[in-house]
Amino acid sequence: MTDAVVLVTGGASGIGRAIVDAVLAAGGRAIVWDIDAAGLSACAAAHGARVHPARVDVAEAGAVTTAMAELPPDWAPTHLVNNAGIIGRRMRLAEMDPADIDRVLAVNLKSALYATRAFLDRRRPHPGAAIVNLSSIAARTGGMPGNALYATTKGAIASLTVAAAKELAPDVRVNALAPGVIDTPIQDGVFGGDRGRIAEIARAIPLQRPGAAAEVAEAALWLLSPASSYVTGTVLDVAGGR
Numbered sequence: 001m002t003d004a005v006v007l008v009t010g011g012a013s014g015i016g017r018a019i020v021d022a023v024l025a026a027g028g029r030a031i032v033w034d035i036d037a038a039g040l041s042a043c044a045a046a047h048g049a050r051v052h053p054a055r056v057d058v059a060e061a062g063a064v065t066t067a068m069a070e071l072p073p074d075w076a077p078t079h080l081v082n083n084a085g086i087i088g089r090r091m092r093l094a095e096m097d098p099a100d101i102d103r104v105l106a107v108n109l110k111s112a113l114y115a116t117r118a119f120l121d122r123r124r125p126h127p128g129a130a131i132v133n134l135s136s137i138a139a140r141t142g143g144m145p146g147n148a149l150y151a152t153t154k155g156a157i158a159s160l161t162v163a164a165a166k167e168l169a170p171d172v173r174v175n176a177l178a179p180g181v182i183d184t185p186i187q188d189g190v191f192g193g194d195r196g197r198i199a200e201i202a203r204a205i206p207l208q209r210p211g212a213a214a215e216v217a218e219a220a221l222w223l224l225s226p227a228s229s230y231v232t233g234t235v236l237d238v239a240g241g242r
């Protein structure tokens with residue numbers, strides 16, 4: 001990965017930050033787009049000149065276009081990880097209002113379309129060019145009760161992955177990860193920080209524990225690297241067998 005420049009959306013926390021760390025450990029550089037200013041500063045402090053952090057709301061098409069145009073020439077991305085995501089407010093279908101629907105669709109789904117479009121426009125061609133999207137096992141299970149909107153977006157991300165893999169072959173490989181329960185801040189929106197509830201869920205996972213962000217990052221790194229050169233259009237579970 002030494003000549004790779006990997007753009008990671010939502011790279012200031014959780015799985016995204018772990019992917020940034022893994023890319024850098026493999027010798028690459030990373031562009032980190034996030035709305036979390038403190039997380040971006042922490043990432044920059046940890047990695048210095050090998051990361052290019054920017055405060056970008058990837059749910060906004062204009063912000064994505066501008067941020068891509070503002071990248072210095074030697075930071076043209078070679079790889080993309082569409083990772084930014086939110087759970088959204090927990091609610092029943094009958095309670096959903098258009099603002100909730102718009103926000104979750106924009107952050108979880110439209111952002112991937114915006115970032116992919118911008119990446120294709122600006123990317124530096126690379127023999128191992130690849131995109132990794134973050135889906136979820138919720139795409140198949142429907143997610144936890146009250147998270148239908150989230151599950152819907154993750155299903156759409158899986159569909160986008162397969163469609164993009166066909167359209168962009170053979171130049172760019174496109175795959176997705178479907179994590180299960182991974183111990184990151186996003187789980188506060190699912191379990192409200194209730195560790196007892198997380199432990200209860202863990203007992204139903206064959207590997208008997210939530211996953212770590214670094215374990216998802218290892219899978220992402222494999223999908224980004226030449227080691228997976230004949231893999232495209234797949235959605236890989238990283239879910240402890242759940």
Ligand SMILES: NC(=O)c1ccc[n+]([C@@H]2O[C@H](COP(=O)([O-])OP(=O)(O)OC[C@H]3O[C@@H](n4cnc5c(N)ncnc54)[C@H](O)[C@@H]3O)[C@@H](O)[C@H]2O)c1
Nearest residue numbers: 010013014015034035057058084085136179181182184186
């Ligand atoms: N943690 C899990 O159990 C789990 C399971 C399945 C899928 N995922 C997916 O993995 C991805 C990463 O989740 P995580 O667990 O690391 O969560 P997280 O909350 O730790 O990280 C998400 C990051 O996205 C950023 N973000 C949110 N909205 C944004 C926006 N509009 N623009 C730019 N950045 C934005 C946040 O600031 C944060 O840094 C998400 O797409 C999530 O749906 C997570």
